[in-house]
Amino acid sequence: MKLFQREQYSLFGGILDWMLTPLLLLWPVSLALTWLVAQGLANQPYDRALEYDVRVLARQVQQGQLQFSLAQALSHNLRASAADSVFYQVLDPQGRLAAGESALPRPPWTDAERRNGEVQLYDAELRGVDLRLAALWVPLPEPGQPLALVQVAEARDQRSALAGEIIRGVMLPQFVVLPLAVMLVWMALARGITPLHRLEERIRARKPDDLSPLNFEDVPLEVAPLVNAVDDLLCRLNESLATQKRFLADAAHQLKTPLAGLRMQADLAQREGTSTQELKRSLQQIGRASMRASHTVNQLLALARVEGTGAAMAKQRCDLAQLVIDVVRDSVPRALDKHVDLGYDGAEPGAPGVWMEGNPTLLTELVRNLVDNAINYTPSTPEQPGVVTVRLLADTFERMLLLEVEDTGPGVPEAERALVFQPFYRALGTQADGSGLGLPIVQEIARQHGAQVSLDAARPQQLPPGARFSVRFSALRALPALAALP
Numbered sequence: 236m237k238l239f240q241r242e243q244y245s246l247f248g249g250i251l252d253w254m255l256t257p258l259l260l261l262w263p264v265s266l267a268l269t270w271l272v273a274q275g276l277a278n279q280p281y282d283r284a285l286e287y288d289v290r291v292l293a294r295q296v297q298q299g300q301l302q303f304s305l306a307q308a309l310s311h312n313l314r315a316s317a318a319d320s321v322f323y324q325v326l327d328p329q330g331r332l333a334a335g336e337s338a339l340p341r342p343p344w345t346d347a348e349r350r351n352g353e354v355q356l357y358d359a360e361l362r363g364v365d366l367r368l369a370a371l372w373v374p375l376p377e378p379g380q381p382l383a384l385v386q387v388a389e390a391r392d393q394r395s396a397l398a399g400e401i402i403r404g405v406m407l408p409q410f411v412v413l414p415l416a417v418m419l420v421w422m423a424l425a426r427g428i429t430p431l432h433r434l435e436e437r438i439r440a441r442k443p444d445d446l447s448p449l450n451f452e453d454v455p456l457e458v459a460p461l462v463n464a465v466d467d468l469l470c471r472l473n474e475s476l477a478t479q480k481r482f483l484a485d486a487a488h489q490l491k492t493p494l495a496g497l498r499m500q501a502d503l504a505q506r507e508g509t510s511t512q513e514l515k516r517s518l519q520q521i522g523r524a525s526m527r528a529s530h531t532v533n534q535l536l537a538l539a540r541v542e543g544t545g546a547a548m549a550k551q552r553c554d555l556a557q558l559v560i561d562v563v564r565d566s567v568p569r570a571l572d573k574h575v576d577l578g579y580d581g582a583e584p585g586a587p588g589v590w591m592e593g594n595p596t597l598l599t600e601l602v603r604n605l606v607d608n609a610i611n612y613t614p615s616t617p618e619q620p621g622v623v624t625v626r627l628l629a630d631t632f633e634r635m636l637l638l639e640v641e642d643t644g645p646g647v648p649e650a651e652r653a654l655v656f657q658p659f660y661r662a663l664g665t666q667a668d669g670s671g672l673g674l675p676i677v678q679e680i681a682r683q684h685g686a687q688v689s690l691d692a693a694r695p696q697q698l699p700p701g702a703r704f705s706v707r708f709s710a711l712r713a714l715p716a717l718a719a720l721p
Contacts, residue, residue: 588629
């Protein structure tokens with residue numbers, strides 16, 4: 236039950252509902268209980284008066300004769316007409332009326348209960364009037380005589396009137412106290428949520444670019460977890476914005492170089508007296524710069540797409556061996572142009588243990604970036620061709636897939652191995668073209684697939700040491716595999 240209907244949930248209204256609804260529901264229950272208690276309180280003095288009157292009559296019966304002196308004695312103490320609120324009756328041992336009201340009912344008790352000498356109280360009705368009766372079986376002075384019955388009855392009107400007065404005396408103050416209680420509850424709640432209003436004002440007063448933690452020490456204890464959660468969100472948002480700003484600055488810097496080259500070569504081509512050979516050379520440089528800019532833009536879009544995939548990434552059952560072989564096959568022409576010996580070694584498509592849950596498009600992008608990176612950074616000549624080996628190993632017992640891309644290039648110094656996974660970072664001393672985004676894309680795709688990427692030297696004891704990129708995936712449950720990790 237809600238006292239106040241609102242389109243939007245209100246903390247103040249919700250607390251008020253939970254406090255006032257039980258109060259208003261219990262109020263009728265309190266009325267009913269008070270009525271029952273009032274009835275009991277009103278009956279007690281009247282029942283004691285009835286018991287006293289019936290005992291007075293009983294003593295008269297024991298001291299006199301039933302037919303005359305007893306009726307005369309009773310008439311001095313009780314009213315005997317039907318219009319009176321008190322009635323009496325005296326029956327002789329034979330059940331004949333000796334005095335009083337003849338229409339009073341007989342008490343519904345057994346002989347054993349008649350002989351205990353206690354006053355019995357019960358309710359009955361006489362000519363449409365509700366009565367409360369007190370009955371007592373009295374022994375006569377002559378030994379061996381049966382018991383005579385003495386009854387005194389009283390209308391319940393006076394009892395009801397007294398109970399009503401008690402109810403009014405108790406409930407009327409509640410009609411004053413209940414609105415006062417509602418008002419006090421309202422004021423207490425309004426005062427209790429005042430710190431929330433102050434917190435709202437302080438937050439609204441902050442500048443739009445102020446993402447520093449709130450750090451409000453005077454907030455209520457119940458609100459402190461919320462403030463801490465907001466502080467944590469602000470910290471993460473600040474870090475995200477800083478990363479985006481740094482990313483945009485780096486992207487602008489990376490795009491500025493090929494665009495400046497394009498402009499310079501265009502200016503050179505437009506000079507007067509430019510020969511055909513110089514013009515061709517300028518066009519070649521323009522082509523290379525445009526390809527570099529296009530590659531950088533494509534990598535930026537790929538990184539943004541990968542980072543934006545998140546939890547909505549669609550996954551399916553994938554044959555990782557087939558995906559890797561397809562990428563290697565597509566990269567062969569480019570490797571041949573650079574005189575690089577590109578090969579694949581490892582599990583065959585469809586073999587046990589090569590299946591995993593993932594996104595085929597992103598997994599293909601991961602493998603392609605690792606292969607392109609190895610081809611780019613592996614020096615190679617027709618006389619001394621570089622070697623790039625792609626390897627996929629399956630361990631069905633550990634349910635793991637290990638993807639390795641190994642080259643014979645200069646490798647990455649140990650101090651720089653953590654830096655190469657940062658956007659736009661490129662190792663010094665290399666002449667290879669690149670945007671510095673391939674490895675960050677690899678790391679992000681691996682993270683979304685619950686995989687780990689590591690980098691170490693392929694041949695630590697040789698020069699050049701080469702580089703080996705390893706990615707460990709979780710495989711689906713399968714039959715024992717033919718290939719296993721060494």
